[in-house]
Amino acid sequence: MNEPILEMRGISKSFAGVQALKNVSFRCQAGLVYGLVGENGAGKSTLMKILAGAYKADAGEIIYKGMPRETASTGEIIDSGISIIYQELALVPQMSVAENIFLGREPRNRLGILDLGQLHARSNELLSRLGVALDTRLSVSELTIAQQQLVEIAKALSQDADLIVMDEPSAILAGSELDQLFDIIAALKAQGVTIVYISHRLEEVFRIADEVTVLKDGEVVDSRPISQLDRPTLVRLMVGRSLDEIFPQTDHEQGDLVLSAEDIETDTILDGVSLRLHAGEILGIAGMVGSGRTELARALFGADPLTHGEVRLVGKSLQWKTPSQAIRAGLVLVPEDRKSQGLFTALSVRINITIPILSRLSRLGIVRRPAEEGVVINAQQRLSIVMTSPEQETQYLSGGNQQKVVLAKWLETEPTVIILDEPTRGVDVGAKFEIYKLMRQLNDRGIAIIMISSELPEIIGMSDRILVMNDGRVAGELSRENADEERIIELATLGSAEAQLA
Amino acid sequence: MTLAKRKSKLALSRDNRWRLRKFVADYGVYIALLILLLVAALLTPKLFAVDTIAVVMRQASQLGIVAIGQTLVLLVAGLDLSVGGIFIMTSVVVAEVGNGRNEMIAPAILTALALGALVGLGNGLLVTKRRVPPFVATLGMLVLVKGATQAYTRGVPGGFVPEALGIVNQSWFVLSVPLALWLGLNAIFIFVLRGTTYGRRVYAVGSNIEAARLSGIPVDAIRISVYVLGSLFAVASGIVLTGYVLYVDRFIGSGLDLDSIAAAVVGGTAFIGGRGGLLGTIAGVLIIQILSTMVVLLGLDVEVQFIIKGLVILGAVTLYSVASTES
Numbered sequence: 001m002n003e004p005i006l007e008m009r010g011i012s013k014s015f016a017g018v019q020a021l022k023n024v025s026f027r028c029q030a031g032l033v034y035g036l037v038g039e040n041g042a043g044k045s046t047l048m049k050i051l052a053g054a055y056k057a058d059a060g061e062i063i064y065k066g067m068p069r070e071t072a073s074t075g076e077i078i079d080s081g082i083s084i085i086y087q088e089l090a091l092v093p094q095m096s097v098a099e100n101i102f103l104g105r106e107p108r109n110r111l112g113i114l115d116l117g118q119l120h121a122r123s124n125e126l127l128s129r130l131g132v133a134l135d136t137r138l139s140v141s142e143l144t145i146a147q148q149q150l151v152e153i154a155k156a157l158s159q160d161a162d163l164i165v166m167d168e169p170s171a172i173l174a175g176s177e178l179d180q181l182f183d184i185i186a187a188l189k190a191q192g193v194t195i196v197y198i199s200h201r202l203e204e205v206f207r208i209a210d211e212v213t214v215l216k217d218g219e220v221v222d223s224r225p226i227s228q229l230d231r232p233t234l235v236r237l238m239v240g241r242s243l244d245e246i247f248p249q250t251d252h253e254q255g256d257l258v259l260s261a262e263d264i265e266t267d268t269i270l271d272g273v274s275l276r277l278h279a280g281e282i283l284g285i286a287g288m289v290g291s292g293r294t295e296l297a298r299a300l301f302g303a304d305p306l307t308h309g310e311v312r313l314v315g316k317s318l319q320w321k322t323p324s325q326a327i328r329a330g331l332v333l334v335p336e337d338r339k340s341q342g343l344f345t346a347l348s349v350r351i352n353i354t355i356p357i358l359s360r361l362s363r364l365g366i367v368r369r370p371a372e373e374g375v376v377i378n379a380q381q382r383l384s385i386v387m388t389s390p391e392q393e394t395q396y397l398s399g400g401n402q403q404k405v406v407l408a409k410w411l412e413t414e415p416t417v418i419i420l421d422e423p424t425r426g427v428d429v430g431a432k433f434e435i436y437k438l439m440r441q442l443n444d445r446g447i448a449i450i451m452i453s454s455e456l457p458e459i460i461g462m463s464d465r466i467l468v469m470n471d472g473r474v475a476g477e478l479s480r481e482n483a484d485e486e487r488i489i490e491l492a493t494l495g496s497a498e499a500q501l502a
Numbered sequence: 503m504t505l506a507k508r509k510s511k512l513a514l515s516r517d518n519r520w521r522l523r524k525f526v527a528d529y530g531v532y533i534a535l536l537i538l539l540l541v542a543a544l545l546t547p548k549l550f551a552v553d554t555i556a557v558v559m560r561q562a563s564q565l566g567i568v569a570i571g572q573t574l575v576l577l578v579a580g581l582d583l584s585v586g587g588i589f590i591m592t593s594v595v596v597a598e599v600g601n602g603r604n605e606m607i608a609p610a611i612l613t614a615l616a617l618g619a620l621v622g623l624g625n626g627l628l629v630t631k632r633r634v635p636p637f638v639a640t641l642g643m644l645v646l647v648k649g650a651t652q653a654y655t656r657g658v659p660g661g662f663v664p665e666a667l668g669i670v671n672q673s674w675f676v677l678s679v680p681l682a683l684w685l686g687l688n689a690i691f692i693f694v695l696r697g698t699t700y701g702r703r704v705y706a707v708g709s710n711i712e713a714a715r716l717s718g719i720p721v722d723a724i725r726i727s728v729y730v731l732g733s734l735f736a737v738a739s740g741i742v743l744t745g746y747v748l749y750v751d752r753f754i755g756s757g758l759d760l761d762s763i764a765a766a767v768v769g770g771t772a773f774i775g776g777r778g779g780l781l782g783t784i785a786g787v788l789i790i791q792i793l794s795t796m797v798v799l800l801g802l803d804v805e806v807q808f809i810i811k812g813l814v815i816l817g818a819v820t821l822y823s824v825a826s827t828e829s
Binding site for chain 1: 697698699700702703705706709710712713714715716717718719720776777
């Protein structure tokens with residue numbers, strides 16, 4: 001009945017041959033809050049960047065306030081009343097709150113000189129519309145992240161925004177700050193402003209959205225009023241399968257001890273960690289960022305030299321001090337940051353996969369190309385890597401396929417122990433599921449896995465045992481049966497002083 | 503419907519634009535070389551006289567040999583400014599050790615190679631073990647080598663270059679000894695880069711040093727070895743240059759140091775490492791040498807040569823950076 005304020009029709013976009021959005025349609029009516037949800041890589045941000053004019057759509061049209069929008073600069077789009085608040089806030093830290101709100105559009109007096117009185121008066125007015133009190137003279141660098149976000153919202157209002165897109169605003173906010181944000185969203189809604197709220201946290205969407213659009217793999221799966229949705233349905237729409245199907249289970253007996261670490265320390269936060277790992281087992285390592293999880297992985301792998309304790313593979317008397325020795329001993333590390341530590345993005349899939357096993361594939365230092373190509377084709381089939389050819393540069397693969405290339409590279413070394421640091425970060429749900437299946441297959445072949453992860457459902461769903469790290473130490477060990485999110489968080493956040501009291 | 507058609511056309515052209523960029527990045531330098539040859543055919547047809555070709559190719563070889571080493575160093579995200587010092591050092595060593603005796607040529611060359619390897623080792627150790635940025639490390643080494651050479655000769659180089667080193671001036675039609683050396687070394691190192699484990703590791707280290715380290719590649723050893731190779735190629739260029747003039751020259755090979763970097767960069771080897779190769783460098787060397795020769799043939803001032811060279815380098819770098827920017 002109501003004319004929509006915004007209608008995006010049949011939007012498609014691809015990057016270097018990878019389809020990011022397929023025929024996506026999205027419409028908003030004035031004065032409502034729209035939840036835009038989907039897993040990482042579903043296309044939420046791409047869609048909003050097209051709206052903001054940061055990307056150009058390959059196909060489709062945008063009708064805004066009843067008029068088809070031709071290509072426009074980001075400045076023209078802001079003037080038309082669309083504001084986007086990104087996760088990385090775009091404020092000048094050294095300038096004051098008021099100066100940031102009116103950056104580039106400062107009120108001037110008749111002589112063309114900055115009118116400071118006006119600047120602060122109008123800034124105060126905008127902030128009071130949001131129902132917040134903030135000294136407009138403070139410099140932005142003195143504000144909390146939540147306050148900075150408020151300044152961004154005030155800035156959007158100062159541009160007479162009718163439509164405000166918030167890209168994962170909750171990612172940087174704590175509990176009470178989130179409540180304040182929701183109050184502000186309600187206030188804006190009452191003033192007739194349309195909000196598009198991007199998030200993958202479902203509780204938030206249920207709290208504030210009037211209508212929810214679910215994106216998956218670049219397509220709209222569904223779009224309905226929140227009243228017609230419940231949590232399990234929304235999860236199924238986002239993920240494409242229900243939660244118990246995601247983590248494949250196998251019953252396997254615990255094998256022999258393969259790896260043990262005794263009281264190891266390095267020149268990092270790591271402070272006396274011991275662990276045991278058995279064949280065919282997944283040992284989950286949980287803990288906050290900075291708790292020493294990654295440092296533990298690097299210590300086991302020989303990437304950081306041990307200053308205390310020892311690590312050994314049982315049954316082999318080998319000791320290793322460098323990654324190359326660890327690899328030869330049968331222990332490999334799939335690092336946390338794929339792009340900066342795992343991949344050679346400018347090099348081909350073939351070169352990426354065979355780099356650790358070149359000596360096996362060469363004679364007198366000359367690489368035997370047929371043997372090498374056999375390995376690559378094999379790996380591609382085993383992990384179903386989607387690529388145009390083995391010569392494709394890995395930077396053009398999707399996150400999931402990049403991760404498969406890194407996994408393939410390490411599987412070719414035929415390890416007995418694999419350390420996976422955040423194995424599914426930035427990977428779409430389909431590839432995630434394949435990675436989980438692969439981990440189980442490796443278990444069945446007797447390979448032991450250490451999995452570090454920030455995603456608690458993943459830790460709980462996949463691990464046979466869980467070690468929780470806290471401040472460089474093991475704060476506790478949980479078996480699969482008695483692990484739940486609350487216990488893990490408790491162990492991960494318990495201060496050492498409190499631990500002593502308890 | 504027409505709109506949809508227009509849009510799909512638009513999509514196609516965007517995809518094509520991406521292909522075009524990739525094409526420019528991969529083949530731009532060869533096309534530039536072809537265009538330059540066409541322009542030369544119109545402006546300076548004398549360039550294609552057999553004698554001129556012989557001269558151009560000899561000079562290209564002198565530059566090209568050191569450019570091979572420079573390309574290797576750039577591939578591991580390094581840079582070697584010390585090659586200019588190595589030319590002078592080589593010239594002095596050949597004259598001092600050889601001292602006019604033909605039977606001393608081999609010991610003289612071996613001494614120069616050994617000293618060159620030491621310079622390269624120094625560069626490599628500074629860059630890897632002391633984490634000195636390559637620009638600073640090799641600039642310091644350049645000053646050190648030049649200074650040491652001058653201190654040794656007290657400003658007046660002694661000794662005589664053995665006559666027999668003039669063998670480098672032998673040629674069979676266009677194919678001179680330096681040209682044969684340049685082509686041979688290229689053939690070997692193109693194969694080394696593409697077909698051997700060593701070559702793979704060079705690219706891997708340049709592409710992502712942390713990933714290379716975590717893949718078990720001895721990254722420091724690879725980088726040091728590349729700096730040593732870079733210096734050895736500079737010695738080889740120095741020997742060819744010395745044989746050409748047959749006397750000790752305190753300014754020998756001046757300009758070739760920076761030209762070797764320019765040739766590699768124009769040829770598509772990236773400053774950030776891991777991208778590029780020797781075929782591109784060959785084209786880069788030829789472009790620089792042909793341009794210089796054309797300036798002479800056109801009777802223009804030498805200063806013009808620098809202006810044109812500068813424009814070509816800036817043009818190439820701009821083109822590559824545009825080509826590598828994703829939309």
